[in-house]
Amino acid sequence: MTPYAEVIGSPVAQSKSPAIHRFWLQKLEIEADYRATEVPGDGLPEYLERRRDDPHWRGCNVTMPLKQMVLPLLDHVATDASAIGAVNTVVRAGSGALSGHNTDAGGFVEPLAPLLAERHWLRMARVIGTGGAARAIVHALAEHGFVIVLAGRDRAKARSLLMQLAPEGEHHTPPLEHFASATDFAFDDREGCLDLVINASALGMQGQPPLAFDWSHAPPGAIAYDIITDPVQTTFLRRAEAAGHRTIDGLAMLIGQAAAAFELFFGRPAPRQHDAELRALLTR
Structure with missing residues (x-):
């Protein structure tokens, strides 16, 4: 039998993870596979128990809506x-024990590493979303000294998330609709500051409602970062570019x-030396 890993969630058919992992497996000539498996929330305990007993299963990536539900099962x-x-990654040990990891935070920070190596008078991030990916992003931002403005459909959930993950600092939780209409706010001098605007929600994803964000809420020089990958070039990013902002895609x-x-x-x-080829594959 061939060793394999997989991505689980519901829905999961649109996931790009199989294409990424199979690309790397081929480049490294590793005899293994990576699959996508539909697992609803109520099927998660049974799925994990079956995989515990499969010596060929190396683990799985966990996507919506399972990233928090999986924790007590590990x-x-x-x-x-x-x-x-x-948790977004579960790994099986030889004994069948399951360990949970989160690689979202590191993945989020990776394209920002050159900027984070610099010194700033102020780092501020406006973040849209309060789900599993947003938790990793808020944690990473707090670790790197950002003032966080967190907006979601449920303000109480946003406040709770900040209290858990970033209890120190003067963070804010405006209503999501605050960013939908234009503002004439006069931003101060942003030289020496690092400003991010991050869509960590599903808004703007294929089949989901658009994200209503007016770019007058972003200070000059802010960087737009959208974690959505379907489509890769979202309306959020296109409008950011039109307003003169740098962008980072999902x-x-x-x-x-x-x-x-x-x-x-x-x-x-x-084999990250092939990233350009991989990106071309994923955007065909």
């Missing part, structure tokens, strides 16, 4: 995943988090 949760309160985070998971599954670093 034997061990890594420190980062425990702090974030969400493939950056997706490939970064996948690389960390790949090494956990297959014991080899992902």
Whole structure:
């Protein structure tokens, strides 16, 4: 039997993870496979129990809506995943024990690394979304000294998330609709500051409602970051570019988090020298 890993969630058919992992497996000539498996929330316990007994199963990536639901079903949760309160990667040990990890935070930070190596007078991030991916992003932002403005459909959930993941600092939770209409706010001098505007929600994804964000709410020089990968070039990013902002698309985070998971599954670093070829494959 061939060793394999997979991505689970509901829905999962649109996931780009199989294409990414199979690309790397082929480049490294590893005899293994990576699949997509539909697993609804109520089927998660049974799924994990079946996989525990499969010696060929290396683990799985976990996507919506399972990233928090999976936590109590695991034997061990890594420190980062425990702090974030969400797991996106499950790895099977030889004994059948299951350990949970979160590679979303590292994947999110990866394209920002050159900027985070610089010193800033102020770092501020406006974040849309309060789901599992947003938890990892808020955790990473707090670790790197950002003031966080977190907006979601449920303000109470946003406040709770900040209290859990970023209890220190003067963070804010405006209503989501605050960003929908134009503002004439006069931003102060942003030289020496790092400003991010991050869509960490499903808004703007294929089949979902659009994200209503007016770019007058972003200071000059802000960077737009959208974690959505379907489509890769979202309306959010197109409007940011039209307003003169730099952009980071969802493939950056997706490939970064996948690389960390790949090494956990297959014991080899992902061949990142082929990133340009991989991006071309994913955007056909």
